Every structure is written in structure tokens, then in C-alpha cells.
Amino acid sequence: MDIIHCNDNLKLYTRELIGGKGYNLLPLYTKAQQSTISSELYTVPAFFIIPNEFLSYDISYDPNQIGDYRTIEFTNKKQLDQLIEPFKTLQKPIAVRSSSPLEDNLEATFAGRFHTELNVTTFEQLIAAAKQVINSQYNDTVRDYAAQKEIAWKEGMAIILQQQIIDAAIQGTIQIEEEEIIIEYYETNDSNKKIKQEIIEYDLAKIILDNIIHHNSDFKGEIDTFYKKYNEIISEHFSYIAIAALQAKKDCNLKETTQIEFLYKPLEKVNFVQIRELPVIKQPSNYEVLNLTIPEGIPSIESEICNGIAGEMILPAYVTFTPAKANTIANQFNLKNKIFLNHDLHEMKMAKKQGYEIRDIFPLSERLWEIGNKLFPEYILVCNKLDDSIIGMNTITKNKKAIITTMEANKTSHAITVARELGIIAFGANLETSDWQQFIYQIQTGDLIHIKSNGEKAIAYLEKRRESDPYQKD
Numbered sequence: 001m002d003i004i005h006c007n008d009n010l011k012l013y014t015r016e017l018i019g020g021k022g023y024n025l026l027p028l029y030t031k032a033q034q035s036t037i038s039s040e041l042y043t044v045p046a047f048f049i050i051p052n053e054f055l056s057y058d059i060s061y062d063p064n065q066i067g068d069y070r071t072i073e074f075t076n077k078k079q080l081d082q083l084i085e086p087f088k089t090l091q092k093p094i095a096v097r098s099s100s101p102l103e104d105n106l107e108a109t110f111a112g113r114f115h116t117e118l119n120v121t122t123f124e125q126l127i128a129a130a131k132q133v134i135n136s137q138y139n140d141t142v143r144d145y146a147a148q149k150e151i152a153w154k155e156g157m158a159i160i161l162q163q164q165i166i167d168a169a170i171q172g173t174i175q176i177e178e179e180e181i182i183i184e185y186y187e188t189n190d191s192n193k194k195i196k197q198e199i200i201e202y203d204l205a206k207i208i209l210d211n212i213i214h215h216n217s218d219f220k221g222e223i224d225t226f227y228k229k230y231n232e233i234i235s236e237h238f239s240y241i242a243i244a245a246l247q248a249k250k251d252c253n254l255k256e257t258t259q260i261e262f263l264y265k266p267l268e269k270v271n272f273v274q275i276r277e278l279p280v281i282k283q284p285s286n287y288e289v290l291n292l293t294i295p296e297g298i299p300s301i302e303s304e305i306c307n308g309i310a311g312e313m314i315l316p317a318y319v320t321f322t323p324a325k326a327n328t329i330a331n332q333f334n335l336k337n338k339i340f341l342n343h344d345l346h347e348m349k350m351a352k353k354q355g356y357e358i359r360d361i362f363p364l365s366e367r368l369w370e371i372g373n374k375l376f377p378e379y380i381l382v383c384n385k386l387d388d389s390i391i392g393m394n395t396i397t398k399n400k401k402a403i404i405t406t407m408e409a410n411k412t413s414h415a416i417t418v419a420r421e422l423g424i425i426a427f428g429a430n431l432e433t434s435d436w437q438q439f440i441y442q443i444q445t446g447d448l449i450h451i452k453s454n455g456e457k458a459i460a461y462l463e464k465r466r467e468s469d470p471y472q473k474d
Contacts (some may be wrong), residue, residue: 003086004049007033013051019099019158022049024252024275031251032272037213038251041244043269047162048086050130052101054158055079057134070138072131080127083161087126091163093119095273096129099158100137104276106256108149108421111276112394112414113142114157118164126161133159141395148422165271168263173412174245176258181205181242184412185262195410200242209243237266244270256280257308259412279421283310283455290454299442300461303427303453304409307420310455314463315401316470317449318372318379319440320344322393323361325384325407325433341444343471344368362392369396372445375470380404380449380460382440384433386415400424402451404460406431406440425451427458446470 004018010026018026029044056076074080087094098114115136117129136142137157146153172185172195181200186193241264249258254277261274290312294300319342347368351361373396381400385408386393394415402425403415409428410416419426431438439460443449446466452459 001051001054003054003082004051005086006044006047006049015105016101016156017051017158018049019052019101019156019160020104020276021097021099021274022158022160023099024104024277025160027252028248028272028275031248035251038247041240041247041269042272044272045163045165046090047160048090049099050083050159050161052156052158055130055134057131059135059138070135072135074127074131083126084123087123087161090161092121093164093166094121094126095160095162095164096120096126096133097160097162097274098133098136099160101156101158102142102146102151102153104274106277106279107151108145108279109259109276109417110142110145111417111421113139113145113418130159133157144395144398145418162273165263165273168265168271171263172261174241174260174262175412176202176245176249176260178202178257181245182411183238183241184410185264195408197409197411198238200239202246205239205242205246208239209246212243237264241270245272248272248275259417278417281308281420281455282423290452292452292454292457292459294459294461298462299439300459301404301406301429301431301439303458304429305411305416305427306453306456306458307411307416307424307426308455309420309423309425310453311423311425312450312452313380313401313425314448314450315378315380316376316466317382317443317445317447318375318397318400319382319443319445320369320372320393321348321384321440323348323365343445344372366392366396369393371471373397373399375445380451382406382443382449384408384440386413394418402426402460404428404439404449404451406438407433425453425458427453427460 004013006026006029008026015023025047031038032042032044033039055074056079057072057074060071096117098116100110100114103110103114115133117132120126120129134157137155143153168188170185170187172183175182179202181202183198184195186195241262245260248260252275257278259276259278260272263271263273294302321344348361348365351364376399378399378401380402381397382404383393384406386403386405403419405428407430409430416426443462444466446469447462448464449460450463
């Protein structure tokens with residue numbers, strides 16, 4: 001068994017051998033190199049794949065440690081030595097990515113469940129990162145998710161070593177749906193990584209791509225014609241990214257909703273580093289006739305983005321916050337205000353007053369989320385945000401049956417993607433932190449929330465105030 005190069009032929013390998021991520025990435029790289037149209041639109045950074053079962057290792061578990069604590073030790077030096085030359089040929093830094101046979105297939109993507117290590121520059125760092133990637137397959141979050149999806153968990157992990165793009169201006173995820181292409185991204189020089197969104201009409205992007213293919217014509221000329229004809233008030237850069245993504249989906253012969261992770265620098269080709277097809281959503285039979293009228297005079301919220309899952313339920317709310325936002329809110333509002341009836345926010349504020357730094361509050365937050373998850377057998381998670389930087393909240397709150405984010409509306413985040421696969425209604429709105437009347441400030445943990453979604457639009461409102469504090473149970 002050899003290390004697999006990005007130029008290799010996919011037909012020589014199975015998904016079991018190179019994992020879901022590698023199985024999708026190999027044909028994408030080939031098309032970017034060999035197809036006249038594709039090579040003008042996008043590129044894929046060079047990579048190698050360490051096949052599943054290539055590396056021999058021992059695994060040990062320390063029962064005295066908290067959480068999923070294991071130690072991986074490689075046992076065959078000759079195998080490690082075979083990584084030296086491929087590693088040398090890659091421009092540094094590199095990303096070390098998981099490619100489990102479980103992930104990125106039409107049953108489940110396992111988005112955000114396995115480990116990725118960025119900014120690897122030395123061989124020692126590569127070995128350490130490979131151990132972390134292998135280790136991540138044994139995490140309880142992976143096993144739990146497999147059980148939820150009724151997929152048999154089994155050992156196996158290929159590893160992708162990929163050149164990392166370090167000079168991109170923007171980075172994010174593209175989601176190609178039936179009627180629109182959603183581009184969610186952040187500017188790489190923004191320390192807060194604030195997510196922005198552009199939406200391109202699918203049909204308009206397809207018109208340009210079809211013209212390019214049919215006439216084998218100059219891309220720049222076609223894009224200029226596009227603006228003159230349709231007078232679209234959208235950035236040329238995002239139109240280009242959308243068209244390139246559409247071609248990539250076609251190159252990989254993907255039929256369903258598709259996500260592509262990208263990095264882009266103006267006047268250069270867009271870089272695609274991952275592509276996956278999302279599982280088909282199974283909707284209830286009557287979802288299109290739901291009444292989405294919000295009753296007047298009660299706390300409510302309406303979606304800006306929705307993950308496509310339709311349904312209706314009434315369940316208690318579990319209201320919580322991310323540590324960083326909790327600190328911001330605590331600084332803006334006096335402790336006497338109603339919001340500090342929220343258990344988690346109060347505990348985080350007290351920790352801050354006692355001199356805890358944000359990094360120290362994260363372990364506290366995870367303990368609070370564990371407590372909150374046990375309050376109800378099923379609940380609606382109401383939080384300010386649930387993006388990929390706080391995966392702990394998403395994985396710990398296992399009993400949630402719906403998700404509402406009130407200060408974030410990111411359709412392509414791992415949390416929203418996974419909720420979609422699990423059939424969990426999830427929607428978001430970008431409400432202002434300083435808006436005292438917004439939904440999250442008016443709802444308490446234990447209040448009954450009525451949530452409805454037709455897949456494209458969702459609402460939630462207060463159904464009934466709680467009769468007692470669920471944290472005060474006997």
C-alpha cells in the first residue's frame with residue numbers, strides 16, 4: 001500500500017481506502033488540471049492521502065482523565081519514513097485533514113466531527129497532527145452521531161495532507177441549492193471572523209456557465225455580458241466564485257445540495273479544498289400548509305436562514321450563550337436586568353468577576369451545557385450562535401430537537417449542516433446584541449416554545465411561561 005498522490009486515478013481506489021473526503025477530492029483535482037473550462041475557473045491545492053490502515057498504531061485509554069482521553073502511538077517507523085518525501089514536496093504550511101470512510105457520503109456528512117490541524121510546518125508537527133486525526137474517530141460525538149443516523153460505527157481513518165492557502169482575502173463555504181447559490185465567508189484579516197453572505201441566483205449563474213461551455217469563450221467576456229444583460233447589483237468576485245462552484249459540482253457528478261469549502265484572492269482562481277453532497281431531506285407530508293403567522297404581543301422570532309427541515313413542535317426552551325458573547329452582554333446590561341435570570345449567563349458573569357479569562361470560562365461553559373442538557377428529555381436550544389468555533393455547545397446539547405440562533409444566520413456552518421442531516425429544525429437571525437427586546441432576552445429556560453418551519457421559512461414564539469425554575473428541581 002502506497003501514499004496516494006493527488007494526480008492518481010480515482011478508479012484505483014475505494015471510499016473505504018481513502019475516505020469520503022479524499023474520494024470527493026481526487027476527481028475534483030483531476031478536473032482542475034485536465035479540463036479546459038475547469039482549469040480556468042478553479043484550482044485545488046496539491047495534496048497526498050495516507051490510506052486507511054496505512055499507519056500501524058497502539059491506542060491506550062486513561063480512565064483517570066476527564067472526557068475522551070486516549071493516547072495514540074505509532075508502532076512502525078518504516079511507515080512513518082514513507083511520509084517524509086511526500087511531506088517535503090508540499091509547500092508549507094499544510095493542513096492535516098481527516099478522511100474517514102464514514103464522512104461526506106449521502107447518508108451523513110459527519111461535518112465537524114473529526115479533527116483538522118492547520119499550520120503544520122515540521123515533520124514532528126505532522127506526526128502529532130496525524131495522531132489527533134486518528135484519535136478523533138473514537139470520540140463519543142462521532143459514535144453518538146453514527147447511532148443517531150443508524151450507521152454502524154467502525155474504525156478507519158485516511159489522512160489528507162494538503163497545501164494550505166495563506167494569502168487568500170476571503171474564506172468560507174458555498175452551498176449550491178436548487179434555486180440559489182449561497183456564499184458564506186469571512187475576510188481573513190478580520191480577527192473576529194464575522195460571517196458575511198452573498199446569494200447568487202442559480203439560473204443566472206448557469207446561463208453564464210452554459211455559454212462558456214457552449215461557445216468555449218472567454219470567461220471575462222461572458223461575465224461582462226452578464227452584467228450588461230441582467231444589471232445585477234452583486235460583486236463580480238462572488239459571481240465568479242458561484243460559477244466556479246457550479247462547474248465543480250458538475251465535474252464531481254453531484255446531484256443533490258452541495259457544499260464546497262473555498263479560499264479566494266481577487267484576480268486569481270478560486271481554491272476549492274473540500275466538496276461534499278448533502279443528504280436528501282425527508283419532509284413531513286403536510287409541511288407546505290403550515291400556518292406561519294406569529295401571534296401578536298408575545299416574544300417571537302422569524303428566520304433569516306433556515307436549514308430546510310420542516311415541522312412543528314412545542315417544547316421547553318434551554319437558553320444559553322457562548323462565553324465571549326456572555327461577557328459582552330454582561331458589560332452592556334446591569335445585573336439587575338431580567339436577562340440575568342438566565343442561569344448560564346449569570347454563572348459566566350460570576351466567573352468573570354472572579355478574575356477568570358475567556359479561555360478559562362470555556363470549561364465552565366461546557367459543564368453548564370452538560371447540566372442544561374439534562375434538564376429536559378427534549379428541548380429547543382435557544383442560543384446567540386452555534387458556529388464551528390464552539391462545537392462543544394453543539395455536541396454536548398444532545399437532547400435538543402430544534403435550534404434557534406438569534407445573533408447568527410449562517411446556513412453552511414457544521415452545526416446547521418448536521419442538524420439538517422438529523423432532521424432537526426434549525427434557523428437563525430442576525431439580531432443586535434443591544435436590542436433588549438430581542439427573543440433570547442425575553443425567553444427563560446423552561447418556557448414552552450412553539451416552533452414551526454416549512455423548510456424555507458421558520459418562526460418561533462412563546463407558547464407558555466414556565467411555572468417553576470427547572471434548575472430548582474428537588
